[in-house]
Amino acid sequence: xxxxxxxxxxxxxxxxxxxxxxxxxxxxxxxxxxxxxxxxxxxxxxxxxxxxxxxxxxxxxxxxxxxxxxxxxxxxxxxxxxxxxxxxxxxxxxxxxxxxxxxxxxxxxxxxxxxxxxxxxxxxxxxxxxxxxxxxxxxxxxxxxxxxxxxxxxxxxxxxxxxxxxxxxxx
Numbered sequence: 001x002x003x004x005x006x007x008x009x010x011x012x013x014x015x016x017x018x019x020x021x022x023x024x025x026x027x028x029x030x031x032x033x034x035x036x037x038x039x040x041x042x043x044x045x046x047x048x049x050x051x052x053x054x055x056x057x058x059x060x061x062x063x064x065x066x067x068x069x070x071x072x073x074x075x076x077x078x079x080x081x082x083x084x085x086x087x088x089x090x091x092x093x094x095x096x097x098x099x100x101x102x103x104x105x106x107x108x109x110x111x112x113x114x115x116x117x118x119x120x121x122x123x124x125x126x127x128x129x130x131x132x133x134x135x136x137x138x139x140x141x142x143x144x145x146x147x148x149x150x151x152x153x154x155x156x157x158x159x160x161x162x163x164x165x166x167x168x169x170x171x
Contacts, residue, residue, distance in 0.1 A: 001150060002058045005086045010060075010150055011112035011163050016132050018139075018168070019110050021103075025089060026062065026081035027055075028101045035076045036119045039063055039149065042080035045097040050082055053091040058083050060148035060163070106143070108165040109133065116157040122147055125164040133166070143167030 003009070006022035027049045029042035039061065050057060062081040081101065094100055109132060111125050126145055133139055148163040 002056065002085065003060075004058050004083045010148070010161055011110045013112045013114045013161070016109060016111045016129065019108050019165075021106050021108065023087050023103065023105050025084045025087045025100065025102050027084070027091070027094075027098050028079050028081040029098050030077065030079050032075045032077045035065060035078050038078035039080050039117075042078075045095065046080065046082045049091070049095060049098050052093060052095075055089060055091065056085050058085050059150045062146055062148055064144050064146040066144045106167050107169060108146075108167050109136075109139065110163050110165040113162045113164060114158075115160060117149055117160060117162055121162075122164055126166075129164060129166050133168070138171055139168040140171050141166055142169050 004024050007024070008019050008021070011017055011019065027046055029045050031038040031041055047057075049055075060083070062083060064079045064081075066077050066079055079101075087102065091100060109129050111128055113121060113125050115121060129145075133141065143166075145164065145166050148165065149160075150162060151160045
C-alpha cells in the first residue's frame with residue numbers, strides 16, 4: 001500500500017481516533033445522483049487521468065459526500081478522488097471530466113472498517129462517529145464526511161479495509 005506523502009496509516013478496525021492529514025493534491029470527479037454508484041462511475045475518468053499523466057496510483061481512493069438526499073432540494077453529490085503521491089505533482093493535461101484539487105491540512109475523527117464497501121456500512125460507521133462527537137463536545141464538524149477506500153475491486157469483500165471520517169476542529 002502506497003500512501004501519499006505524510007499520510008497516516010489506516011485506522012485500526014473498529015477504533016475511533018482523531019487523525020491529522022497534511023496538504024494533498026488529487027484528481028477529482030464530481031458525481032451527482034445515486035451516491036452508491038459514485039466510485040464506480042468515477043473510476044474510468046480518474047484512471048485515465050493518472051495513466052495519461054504517468055502519475056503513480058496511491059491508496060486510498062477518497063469519496064466526499066458533499067450533498068446527500070437528506071438535504072432539502074439537494075441533488076445527492078459526491079466528489080471521488082485519486083490522490084497524487086505528492087502535493088507538488090503537476091499533470092501535463094487535464095480532461096474536462098475531472099479537475100485537479102488541493103486539500104488543506106485537516107483534522108478528522110475516523111473509524112477503521114473491514115468488509116464490503118457497502119453504503120449501509122458507510123452509514124452505520126458515520127453514525128458511530130456522530131455518536132462519538134455527541135460525547136466529545138470539545139469538537140465541532142467543519143466539513144462533509146468522507147470515506148477512504150484502501151483496496152482494489154479484486155480484493156475479497158471480507159478483507160477490504162476503509163475508513164469513514166468527519167473533518168473536525170476544537171471548539
